[in-house]
Amino acid sequence: MDARQVPAPSWRRPSTDWRSDPPRGDVIVDVRNLHASFYTPDAEVKAVDDISFQAVRGRTLCIVGESGSGKSATARSLMQLIDYPGQISEGNILFSPGAGSAVQDIAAMEPTCEEIRAIRGRQISMIFQEPMSSLSPVHTIGNQISEVLEIHQGLKPRQTRERVIEELRRVGIPLPEERIDSYTFQLSGGMRQRAMIAMALIARPSLLIADEPTTALDVTTQAQILDLLAELKEQLGMSLIFITHDMGVVAEIADDVAVMRHGKIVEQGPVDQIFHDPQHDYTKQLLGSVQGGATSRNRRAKIERAAASPVVRERADPAITEVTERPLLSIRDLRMEFHTVAGGLFARRSKKKLEAVKGVSLDIAPGTTFGLVGESGCGKTTLGRCILRAYKPTSGQIFFDEAGREQVDLAALSERELKPYRARVRMVFQDPYGSLNPRMTVRQVVEEPLRMLDGVDSEERGERTAVMLERVGLKRSAMNRYPHAFSGGERQRIGMARALITDPSLVVADEAVSALDVSVRAQVLDLMAELQDQLSLTYLFISHDLSVVERICDDVAVMYFGDVVEQGAAEDVFERPQHPYTQALLSATPVTDPSARGTKGRLTYQP
Amino acid sequence: MIRFIGARILYVIPTLFAISLISYFIIQLPPGDFLTSQIASLEQQGQTLDPAYVDALRQRYGIGEPFWVQYGKWMGGILFEGDLGQSFEYGRPVTALIAERLPLTLILGVTTLIFTWVIALTAGVYSAVKQRSFADYAISTVGFIALAIPNFLAALLLAYAGFTLFGASIGGLFSPEYANAPWSWGKVIDLMNHLWIPVLVIGLAGTAGIIRVTRANLLDELPKPYVVTARAKGLPEGKIIRKYPLRIALNPFISTAGWHLPSLFDGEVIVAQVLALGTTGPLLLGALKSQDMYLAGGIILIIAVLTVIGTLMSDILLAVVDPRVRFGKA
Numbered sequence: 001m002d003a004r005q006v007p008a009p010s011w012r013r014p015s016t017d018w019r020s021d022p023p024r025g026d027v028i029v030d031v032r033n034l035h036a037s038f039y040t041p042d043a044e045v046k047a048v049d050d051i052s053f054q055a056v057r058g059r060t061l062c063i064v065g066e067s068g069s070g071k072s073a074t075a076r077s078l079m080q081l082i083d084y085p086g087q088i089s090e091g092n093i094l095f096s097p098g099a100g101s102a103v104q105d106i107a108a109m110e111p112t113c114e115e116i117r118a119i120r121g122r123q124i125s126m127i128f129q130e131p132m133s134s135l136s137p138v139h140t141i142g143n144q145i146s147e148v149l150e151i152h153q154g155l156k157p158r159q160t161r162e163r164v165i166e167e168l169r170r171v172g173i174p175l176p177e178e179r180i181d182s183y184t185f186q187l188s189g190g191m192r193q194r195a196m197i198a199m200a201l202i203a204r205p206s207l208l209i210a211d212e213p214t215t216a217l218d219v220t221t222q223a224q225i226l227d228l229l230a231e232l233k234e235q236l237g238m239s240l241i242f243i244t245h246d247m248g249v250v251a252e253i254a255d256d257v258a259v260m261r262h263g264k265i266v267e268q269g270p271v272d273q274i275f276h277d278p279q280h281d282y283t284k285q286l287l288g289s290v291q292g293g294a295t296s297r298n299r300r301a302k303i304e305r306a307a308a309s310p311v312v313r314e315r316a317d318p319a320i321t322e323v324t325e326r327p328l329l330s331i332r333d334l335r336m337e338f339h340t341v342a343g344g345l346f347a348r349r350s351k352k353k354l355e356a357v358k359g360v361s362l363d364i365a366p367g368t369t370f371g372l373v374g375e376s377g378c379g380k381t382t383l384g385r386c387i388l389r390a391y392k393p394t395s396g397q398i399f400f401d402e403a404g405r406e407q408v409d410l411a412a413l414s415e416r417e418l419k420p421y422r423a424r425v426r427m428v429f430q431d432p433y434g435s436l437n438p439r440m441t442v443r444q445v446v447e448e449p450l451r452m453l454d455g456v457d458s459e460e461r462g463e464r465t466a467v468m469l470e471r472v473g474l475k476r477s478a479m480n481r482y483p484h485a486f487s488g489g490e491r492q493r494i495g496m497a498r499a500l501i502t503d504p505s506l507v508v509a510d511e512a513v514s515a516l517d518v519s520v521r522a523q524v525l526d527l528m529a530e531l532q533d534q535l536s537l538t539y540l541f542i543s544h545d546l547s548v549v550e551r552i553c554d555d556v557a558v559m560y561f562g563d564v565v566e567q568g569a570a571e572d573v574f575e576r577p578q579h580p581y582t583q584a585l586l587s588a589t590p591v592t593d594p595s596a597r598g599t600k601g602r603l604t605y606q607p
Numbered sequence: 608m609i610r611f612i613g614a615r616i617l618y619v620i621p622t623l624f625a626i627s628l629i630s631y632f633i634i635q636l637p638p639g640d641f642l643t644s645q646i647a648s649l650e651q652q653g654q655t656l657d658p659a660y661v662d663a664l665r666q667r668y669g670i671g672e673p674f675w676v677q678y679g680k681w682m683g684g685i686l687f688e689g690d691l692g693q694s695f696e697y698g699r700p701v702t703a704l705i706a707e708r709l710p711l712t713l714i715l716g717v718t719t720l721i722f723t724w725v726i727a728l729t730a731g732v733y734s735a736v737k738q739r740s741f742a743d744y745a746i747s748t749v750g751f752i753a754l755a756i757p758n759f760l761a762a763l764l765l766a767y768a769g770f771t772l773f774g775a776s777i778g779g780l781f782s783p784e785y786a787n788a789p790w791s792w793g794k795v796i797d798l799m800n801h802l803w804i805p806v807l808v809i810g811l812a813g814t815a816g817i818i819r820v821t822r823a824n825l826l827d828e829l830p831k832p833y834v835v836t837a838r839a840k841g842l843p844e845g846k847i848i849r850k851y852p853l854r855i856a857l858n859p860f861i862s863t864a865g866w867h868l869p870s871l872f873d874g875e876v877i878v879a880q881v882l883a884l885g886t887t888g889p890l891l892l893g894a895l896k897s898q899d900m901y902l903a904g905g906i907i908l909i910i911a912v913l914t915v916i917g918t919l920m921s922d923i924l925l926a927v928v929d930p931r932v933r934f935g936k937a
Contacts, residue, residue, distance in 0.1 A: 081839055083830065112844050120841035134832040136851050138929055151841050183930045199840070 022103055023094045027054045028207055028239045029078060034091035034107065036070075036077050047073035047086060049263035055207070055256075057099065060233065060240040062250045062271070064286070065260035066517035067488070074260070075211050075243045079120055080111040087111070097123045097206040122152045125200035129212040131192035135184045141168075141195040142180035145202055152203050167198040172228060189376070190221035197228065204236060211243045218375035218544060223588035223602055226252055245517065247286055248547070248590030251275060252597060259283050271594045285519055287592070326401050327363035328538050329387065329506060334360045334396030334411070336382050356382040358562035359396070364555070366403070366505070369532065369539040371553030371570065373546060373585070379562040380542050384508045386411070387540065388427055389418055400425070402505050423453060423502035430511035432491035436483040442469070443479040446497045453502065468497045471534075473527060489520035493527065500531065510542045525552055546589050550574045558582045560605075581605040611926065615919050626911040631678050634900045634907065641695040641898045681904065691908075692901030696894070701905040705887060708874070711780055712886040715879075716871030718802060719809045727814035731821025732853060738826060747822075750815035758812055759881045765804045766882060773800075778883035805882055809875050821856060828852035854928075862925045865917025869910045 023030035036048035048070045055061045065071040076082045078093055093106040109116040128134040135144060145167065146160040161180070168176035171194040184192055193213060200208060210229065214222035230253055233240050244250060250257055250271065258268040259282065267280040278284045336357040356379040364370040374380045386393045389410055398410040400421065410421060426449070429435035436445055446468060447461040456464075466476045472493040483491055492512065499507055509528070513521045529552065531537060543549050549556060550570060557567035558581065566579040577583045584605035591597070642661060649655075684690040691701035730750070734743040753761075766778075779786065780801045785794045828834070829852050837847045874886030883889070887906060894902035926933045 076835075079839055081835060083835070117841040117843060120839050122841060126836075126839045128832055128836060130832060134836045136833045136837075136855075137931055138854055139850075140930075147842070148840050183934070185931060186934070196836075199836075 018092050018094055018103075018105065023054070023096065025099050026057050028057045028096065029055045029241075030092075030094040031074075031078075032092040032094065034074070034077060034093065035089045036073050036082055036086060037089050038082075038086040040085065046263050047082075048077060050091075051260070051263070051265045053258050053265060053268055055239055055241055057206075057239050058233075058237060059255040060230075060242055060253055061256045061258065062242045062244060062254035063258045063260055064244055064247065064250050066245055066286075066519065068262075069260040070263035071243045071245075071260045072211055073263075075126070075209050075241065078106065078209060078241070079124055079126060080106060080109055080116045081120075081126070082111075095119070095124070095207075118152075121148050121200075121205070122203045123205050124207045124209060125203070125205040126209045126211060127193070127196050127200050127213045130216045131189065131196045132184060132216075134196060135192065137184055140181050140183055141187070141199075145180075145195070145199045148199060148203050164198075164202065167202045168195065171195070171198045171201075171232070172224075173198070188221075189217050190224060193217060193221075193225055194228070197225075197232070201232060201236065201238075205238065207239045207241065208233070209241045209243070212245070213242075214249065215244070215246070219546065220375065220584060220588040220604070222249070223590075226590075227602070229253070246590070247518070248592045251592045251594045252590045254594070259286065275592075275594050326407075327399075328366040328401060329364040329540075330362070330399045330401070331383075331387070332361050332397040332399070334383070334386060334398065335394045336379070336386055336391060337394045355562050357386065357393075360557075360559075360562075360564050362557050362564060362567060364506075364538060364540060366538050367532070367536050368554040369541050369552055371549035371556040372540060372542045372559060373544065373549050373556060374559035375544060375585075377561075378559040380559050381510055383559070384427070384510050384540060384542050387506075388425055388508055389413070389421075400506075419452070423449065424504050425506045425508065426499040426502065426504040428492070428495050428499045428507060428509045428512040431515055432488045432495060433483075433515075435495055436491055438483055441480050441482055442474075442486075442494055445483065445494060446479075446501055449498065449502045464501060465497070468501050469494075471531070472497045472500075487520075488516055489524060492516060492520075492524050496524075496527065496531070500535065500537075503535070504537070506538045506540065508540045508542065511544070512541070513548060514543065514545060521548070528552070546574075546585065558585065612923060615922055619915055619919055622915055623912060626915065627682060627908055628678065630907045630911055631681060631904055632674075634895075634898075634904045635674065635677075637898060641900060644898050645695070681901070685908075691905035694894070694899055694902040696897050696899045696902070701902050704890065704902065705905065705909070708885055708887050708890060709872075711884070712874040712888075713871060714798070715780075715802065715805060715874060715884065715886055719806050719813075719875075720867055720871065722806050722810040723813040723817065726810065727817035728821055730814065731818040732825060732848065734818065735822045735825035735829065736848065738822075743822075746818060749811075750818045753811035754815035756812070758808055758875075758878045761808045761812070762804065762878045762881045765808060769804055780884055805875065805878055805884060808878055817860070820859060824856035824859065825852055828856050858925065858929060861928055862921050864924060865919065865921035866914065868917030868920070869913040872913055873906075873910050 018032065031054070032052050034048055034051050035046065038045040038047055051070075051074065053061070053063075063071045063074060073082060073086065077088050078095075080088070082088065088107050091107055094103050095106050096103045104115070104119070106116065106119070135141065142161070142164050143157065145164045146155075146157045149155045149160045149163065150157065165176045165180055168179060173179050173191055173194050179187070179191070179195075184195075187195065196213075208229075213229070214225050217225060226249065229240065229242075232238070240253075242249075242253060254271040256269070257271050257274040258265050259274070259280065260266070261282050267274065267278065267283045274283060275287065278287060334357055335355065338354045338356055358379075360379075360383060362370075372380045372383065382391065385391045387398055387410065393411045396411060399407055400410050401407040402424065408421070410418070410425075413421070440448075443462065443465050447465045450456045450461045450464065462479075465479060469476060469478055474490065474493055474497070478486070478490075478494075483494065486494065495512075512528075513524050516524060525548070528539065532539065541549065541553055553570045555568065556570045556573045557564045558573065558579065559565070560581045566573060566577065566582045573582060574586065577586055580603070584603040587601065587603040642665060646661065681692060684692060689702070691705075693699070694701050694704055697704060730746045734740075734746045737743050780798055781794065782797050782801075785797045788794055825848075829848075831852065834847060834852055837851050838844075842850075872887065873891070874884070874888035876888035876892055878884075879886045879888035880892055891903060891906045893899070894906065
């Protein structure tokens with residue numbers, strides 16, 4: 001269609017004759033030598049590069065890999081759903097919905113033809129990562145679910161209402177009679193994903209493809225959705241292909257695993273073999289970044305550091321603490337309220353008061369890493385922003401007490417008085433893409449905080465930027481390039497450099513590694529630990545990821561709906577959780593060992 | 608819903624008051640009044656008027672009284688008697704003058720509106736779906752050319768083409784033989800023969816903007832995950848686009864749909880003037896030129912009121928169409 005485009009092969013290609021070698025009867029989809037490419041104006045980008053695998057009826061196949069590994073392109077190829085300008089260029093996808101039923105080659109079908117449309121939603125269904133954006137915001141969920149029956153069984157919406165309600169009940173949506181007429185924005189993330197599952201399953205497909213269905217969800221919701229999928233798979237006798245980057249999730253649900261990297265499958269086999277006897281280095285690396293390896297090293301370092309820091313002495317002998325060290329940051333009864341206008345056409349417009357932080361008190365000792373954990377909406381980010389004074393807290397005190405300086409209450413300072421402290425408390429953001437201005441060079445990005453300090457001339461700024469870039473593991477030559485030239489991990493290093501350029505004492509890292517792939521995440525965490533030692537930094541590490549927090553934090557506070565429900569030393573909180581919510585949170589975290597599956601009961605917390 | 612509409616209507620009242628005040632102020636702004644410009648044009652023709660006679664006229668029309676008194680009289684007449692006042696130039700009630708031209712104005716306005724939207728939406732959707740195809744570039748080119756050519760020039764060119772190629776009479780919406788004839792099928796066909804020129808001129812010029820906005824909005828929506836979801840259900844492409852992305856891409860149009868209400872009424876001043884159409888457009892232009900202030904004021908006020916009502920309708924329509932607006936989520 002585009003004159004400038006590299007010519008793509010035509011759809012009707014001579015395929016290798018698979019009829020002489022039909023797939024085994026117990027295989028629902030047999031992928032042979034699949035290639036899929038994206039045809040851009042400049043080049044052909046191979047997203048899927050000659051992969052072969054089989055999904056066995058009634059089993060769960062996990063395709064695991066990091067971003068850009070081609071796992072999503074593989075999943076979408078199975079339904080001819082690759083976005084333009086991508087397409088399948090070679091290979092076979094041999095699909096037979098039931099044992100003994102006719103085999104069709106999906107790879108040979110055109111993406112819009114009638115045959116593939118008869119398969120989509122009817123024989124093979126798909127659920128996606130982000131249920132909010134994967135469902136239409138302007139249609140009710142009932143409308144969108146009943147549409148599947150309308151397409152494949154020719155039923156009118158009013159004939160199917162009962163069935164849709166029944167399906168919503170099956171996926172565990174409370175009050176399905178009412179929820180059927182809800183819009184997506186009226187449901188929580190977990191409910192939306194349940195509605196999505198109901199939509200995928202209502203026509204009783206024989207194969208369900210789940211493309212990172214729990215990545216956007218909180219850990220407790222993730223656990224519920226994984227349990228639900230496993231249960232429905234049993235009930236309905238489906239096969240499941242599950243795409244994920246999370247080895248913990250793989251350990252929870254997989255029967256078979258295929259590990260992908262750079263468009264190729266590097267290793268595949270039953271889940272026990274992959275976890276307990278991995279052959280390929282990359283698989284070991286993936287497992288290492290969640291299990292032992294880097295962890296133990298970090299732990300050791302942390303313990304050594306903790307032994308050297310006065311905090312431990314503080315615990316050992318409370319009498320000394322009074323004299324030796326005061327916390328760097330102590331928050332007392334901090335409250336943050338937001339006022340929103342709610343209501344609409346049918347309801348009285350009302351001003352709602354939202355208490356994001358409800359009287360939190362905590363102390364952060366200098367030189368330590370303080371973990372703040374909780375699920376989305378619990379107020380952890382708001383708390384972080386109050387400390388940075390991006391928000392002005394409604395009430396409470398934030399005492400900032402650096403050695404050799406006067407103690408101040410950040411909550412009470414005016415914008416002008418705050419200015420020197422803007423260089424002392426810095427932030428690292430979650431999204432390494434969104435948090436760097438694409439129109440500024442790395443030098444401009446990193447040196448910008450120095451510009452607000454008086455008496456730092458251009459030459460000195462350049463020198464300090466270069467030194468800082470080297471410190472975070474980048475080259476000096478990176479200074480004049482733009483952020484788009486860097487990978488996610490490198491961008492996060494740039495974000496670290498920007499935070500550290502003013503030589504701060506406290507760094508608030510808000511989900512700083514959540515958007516990174518596991519292998520990159522381990523590197524960035526190592527870097528953070530290294531910098532902490534070198535520059536005697538204190539971190540407030542905000543995260544929803546318990547495994548990371550457990551690994552790197554000295555002290556932990558657990559937040560739930562604006563309250564800190566539990567806080568203490570990391571070892572105590574993780575090994576002997578006192579509060580039922582902490583217990584529920586820990587029980588929902590996937591264990592990265594398939595043989596431990598089902599040994600740990602799920603706890604739920606209802607206040 | 609009722610509360611929402613009620614609140615909106617309450618906002619409308621002070622807005623309308625302000626508009627009427629400003630429009631009255633503006634038509635009063637130019638130095639002099641209808642009588643002075645009338646006297647000037649008579650004097651240019653070598654005639655003179657008896658100053659006593661002029662004073663009598665001044666008295667009769669209340670010219671020279673303070674602004675507020677004049678405004679009060681004008682608004683009072685409109686509010687209590689539905690009387691927009693007398694036209695100085697025509698010596699007839701303004702309401703009668705407008706009513707006379709209203710049917711043709713509405714025919715022109717509605718036809719143009721439908722023409723514009725049918726063409727523009729189809730072309731916009733097509734060029735988004737077939738992005739970077741020959742058809743996409745062709746549609747954009749034609750749209751931009753139509754946008755760039757001044758309306759009056761295109762009107763003149765088409766009128767000339769219509770005259771030389773089809774032998775259509777120039778000017779007006781009717782041939783001379785039908786101009787004052789009662790309505791008949793012949794007259795309707797005659798109207799169609801003349802109507803296409805202004806509809807084409809005004810309509811095509813309006814399409815470019817809508818095509819661009821439709822195309823851009825739809826291109827934003829097409830790669831959204833919910834479109835992939837719809838595709839994964841097995842929906843045919845055409846239905847996917849109509850039901851999901853197009854629906855959302857149309858929101859900006861719905862929120863501005865009301866703005867077309869006044870354009871139905873104003874009768875496209877310049878094109879109508881060039882083509883000598885019997886719509887309200889030329890009437891307004893003439894009234895402004897001769898400082899026929901009640902006629903000009905009446906037309907401007909109606910246009911302003913229609914703008915406000917149109918905006919109100921858009922607000923309500925958007926709330927009906929988009930649940931996110933209805934539930935205060937967007």
